[in-house]
């Protein structure tokens with residue numbers, strides 16, 4: 001049993017409240033009591049205590065779309081002229097980099113991202129892996145790293161035609177094998193699985209059919225959709241259909257499927273996403289960096305599509321993603337009313353939590369309530385203006401900084417306390433990653449020459 005006392009509890013959930021001088025009791029990974037500090041202290045003498053000292057106590061953040069494998073790209077040099085557009089970035093950076101990754105590279109790039117996530121209070125991550133020369137067993141490598149970190153993650157391998165027929169078969173087999181092993185309980189309660197597809201632009205009809213034939217019942221897909229116009233042009237050339245229609249034709253859409261980006265989709269595709277209850281993951285930092293455009297998340301939300309927030313491999317400081325989403329849509333529409341704080345909470349908190357709960361249905365995520373998962377962060381934020389549940393989103397958007405996360409718990413396990421990581425050796429991860437990244441960069445440079 002663990003008691004967190006003297007906190008300002010931010011409950012989130014459909015009727016978000018701030019409970020002042022609140023305490024909560026954690027047993028077997030779940031929140032079992034919430035009440036005033038004095039009351040819970042009286043009821044549970046001798047219990048292990050974390051004194052929040054007036055900090056905010058909140059549910060951990062959730063990232064709906066990320067790529068652990070991209071960690072070693074930070075600071076990398078792409079030989080030649082700067083890439084002119086997203087297809088060039090794919091070809092010259094990501095499709096060269098992922099080919100040179102070994103299993104140890106995967107392990108350490110994941111550990112880099114996971115320690116970053118703990119430090120930034122992100123407790124659930126939905127990953128999409130690519131490592132064409134280290135496919136079989138790659139998801140076990142990632143799962144072992146997640147397990148060591150103590151976080152919650154959903155893993156998949158991106159199937160694409162880039163590696164030919166053998167690559168397709170290896171990718172399908174890795175997804176199916178890992179889905180079965182998580183279902184068999186081999187990885188415990190904090191690791192989930194889905195079926196990864198790269199994008200329509202790298203998937204033939206035969207490959208799509210093979211994937212939908214192979215996916216186990218009740219499992220959806222995690223796929224990039226309409227990230228750039230090229231995805232649409234390719235789909236029209238291949239099939240005469242637009243991307244979302246083409247994916248729908250193969251049975252890829254549905255209430256367990258995540259469509260990442262959806263920057264370039266038309267109103268008919270938007271309707272299809274809504275009709276099929278497909279999830280959309282929005283990554284504004286990545287979209288800005290790749291200069292691909294802006295997803296019409298307001299249009300999606302109006303139609304009832306559940307849009308969640310991801311980071312596409314950017315830092316796991318999800319509040320930076322919240323802030324970017326908040327700012328981007330205003331400048332895009334030249335209208336300060338667009339995507340307000342409430343819309344950010346809908347995406348980043350409510351929808352992201354519902355999405356995460358698809359994979360971890362045993363107890364609610366993203367909410368402080370009796371019975372919910374004890375995925376909790378302590379945030380050292382002391383407002384200088386009045387703070388209420390109704391203006392809280394704006395306190396986060398304008399007041400929170402990455403370094404304010406003091407303590408991180410996942411399933412009741414303390415992963416960071418007073419900003420010190422408890423499950424991961426950060427110095428060792430940093431040192432080994434720097435060595436491995438140098439090798440990755442060398443092989444990347446050689447493959448660009450050859």
Ligand SMILES: [Zn+2]
Pocket residue numbers: 065066067128224260312
């Ligand atoms: Zn992505």
